[in-house]
Amino acid sequence: MSEEKKLNQKLQRLQSLLKDVTNLNNASALLGWDQQTYMPPGGAAARAEQLATLEKLAHQLFTTDEIGQLLADLADAGFEYDSDEAALVRVARREYDLARKLPPALVEEMSRTFSLAQQIWQKARAEKDFSQFQDILAKIVDLNIQAAEAYGYDDNIYDALLNQFEPGMKTAEVDAVFNQLKAELVPLVQAISAKKETVDDSPLRQNFDEQAQWDFGLIPLRAIGFDFERGRQDKSAHPFTTSFSVNDVRVTTRVYKDQFATAIFGTLHEGGHALYEQGSAAELDGTMLAGGTSLGVHESQSRLWENVVGRSRAFWQFYYPRLQEFFPAQLGQVSLDDFYRAINRVEPSFIRVEADEVTYNLHIFLRFELEQELLTGRLAVADLPAAWNAKMQSYLGVTPPDDSQGVLQDIHWSGGMMGYFPTYTLGNVMSLQFYNRALADIPDLPEQFARGEFGALLGWFREHIHRHGRKYTATELIRRTTGDDGIKAGPYLAYIRQKYSDIYGLGE
Incomplete structure (x- = not known):
């Protein structure tokens, strides 16, 4: 048998094994979607066990010596760097090396704990009582520490967890970007507050x-x-996006009768995530290459459609007359200009997902610091x-009146996601x-x-970002698309400043 034929057989075997792993992970994602949408509260304990079993099986199947050997054999196969084959080996190798470092018992315990914690968090949040969530959060922190130690790191434990969501990114790099943003955003918030x-x-x-x-939200x-x-x-x-295939992508939102902005901007935000998931090339579906390459790139899509597009005057030039048709009594006498300014009002607030563009990042800074x-x-x-509460007062000048508007507002920690917020x-x-x-x-x-x-x-993003799925890292995508050699805060700050x-007539 020729060497080329042997390599082809190994590649097909690897693809077959990884497809099984992907299918198990997608089944877990489907159970997770149901848990947050339609599952009755009484199903929590059984669901935790179901998810723990599926994730244990996926981990066992993925971390076999056979997959390790196949990845080693295919690493030097000479595939073109831009080919799907080379990318699959690169991505699977990275994921495999990380997964092998986690003991199976820890994987199972993390899955079970995080699933149970989501129900406990929902109840604690509804009852505005952190004490109900405290014990299981302490366990979640400990499990994250165990995972970080298993993954290994050079000098900062946070690097090990950040790497799960933003591969290759170091805490020191995040600090550098955040410090540049803080230097401009904090005084900008103060200047706007004087003209609020x-x-x-x-x-x-x-x-x-x-x-x-x-x-209305379904229309845009x-x-x-x-x-x-x-x-x-x-x-x-809590709004979220999940997918089980390029052809099955789910989004959620929440609706409050007295807070119009919540539903529409939540819908646009999750819609941005979903466009990325639906946009992977068809041939990547069912492989480890489908979906977003990092959480930062994923959030670039959601935040762009929510804010850069969705809070633009141009967007509402088209949609505001339609919105007025839905709500003539409330908005019939409100001008487009007044509506545009209202949806872009800057005001320190308690809730991250409802924060304006200028103060939003301050909410992230405090979570980043507290996690560390x-x-x-x-x-x-x-x-x-x-x-x-102390950091809210320091960064935003407000103190949450209760835990549901403070420390309990986000779902992330109940799902075990520490290291996610910076993205x-x-x-x-x-x-x-x-x-x-x-x-x-x-x-x-x-x-x-x-x-x-x-x-x-959308076509531009399909061509430059979406279709590639996870083939390229965030840094590679930025370089290929913009020519920049990494994340640069300058364009974002210029956009916010202008x-x-x-809107506020600063400098007048």
């Missing part, structure tokens, strides 16, 4: 029928390119609510690097938005 009376957001805090909000979701033949939207306690303190033992879980701000930064490149290639994008046309922008100076 110039923008009124009361039109958004009227009584908006919840079903009408839901119905479909228009930006979400394919309802390959996806659906449901409601959940928890993981290094500098902060005890019991002291977390007080530390949270939101990294995504904000990347979104402007990508958007500026798209705008250079398609200069009339804002005019297209004003006509309700988003196909050119947009909000115009």
Whole structure:
């Protein structure tokens, strides 16, 4: 048998084994989606066991010596770097090396704990009582520490967890980007606060029928390119996106009758994630190459559609008359200009997902700092609510009135996701690097938005980002797409500075 034929057989065997692993992971994702949408509360304990079993099986199947040997044999096969074959070996090798470091018992315990914790968190949040969540959060922190020690790191334990969500990124690099942002955003918030009376957001805090909000949100979701033949939207306690295939991508949102912005911008945000998931090349479906290459790149897509597009004047030039048709009593007498300013009002607030563009990153900074303190033992879980409130006061000048609007607001820690939060701000930064490149290639994008046309922008992202799935790292995608040699905060800061100076008349 020729060497080429042997390599081809090994590649087919690897692809077959990895497809089984991917199918098990997708089955877990489907159970996770159901857990957060339709599962009755009484199903929590059984669901935790089901997920633990599936994730144990996936881990066992993935970490076999056979897969390790196949990856070793194929590493020197001479595949072209840009080929799907070379990318599959690269990505699977990275994932395999990490998975082998985790003891199977730890994988099973993490899955079981994180599943149970989500139900405990939901109840604690509803009852505004951190004490109900405290013990299991302490266990979650400990499990993350165990995982980080198993993965290994040079000098910062946070690096090991950050690497799960933003491969190759170091905490020191995040610090450098965040410090550049802080230097400009903190004084900008202060300057805007001095002129906060110039923008009124009361039109958004009227009584908006919840079903009408839901119905309206589906219109732009479909228009930006979400394919309802390959996806659906449901409601959940915390908005999220998940996928089980390129052809089955689920988004959720939440609707409040007296907070109009929550549903529409939640829908656009999750829609951005979903466009990325639906946009992987068809031939990558069912392989480890489908989906987003990092959480930062994923958040660049969601934050771009939510904010750069969704909070733009051009977007609402088209959609505001339609929105007024849905809510004539509430918005019939509110001008487009007043509505545009209202949805872009800057005001320190308690809830991250409802924060404006300028203060949003401050919410991320405090979570990033608190996670590091928890993981290094500098902060005890019991002291977390007080530390949270102190940092909220320091960064934003507000103190949450209760735990549900403070330390309990996010789902991430209940799902074991420590090291995730920085990717939101990294995504904000990347979104402007990508958007500026798209705008250079398609200069009339804002005019297209004003006509309700988003196909050119989506097509640009399909070509440059989405179709590649996980073939390239975030750094490689940025370099290939923009020419930049990594994450650069400059374009994002310039966008924020110009947009909000115009809205608030800064410098006048």
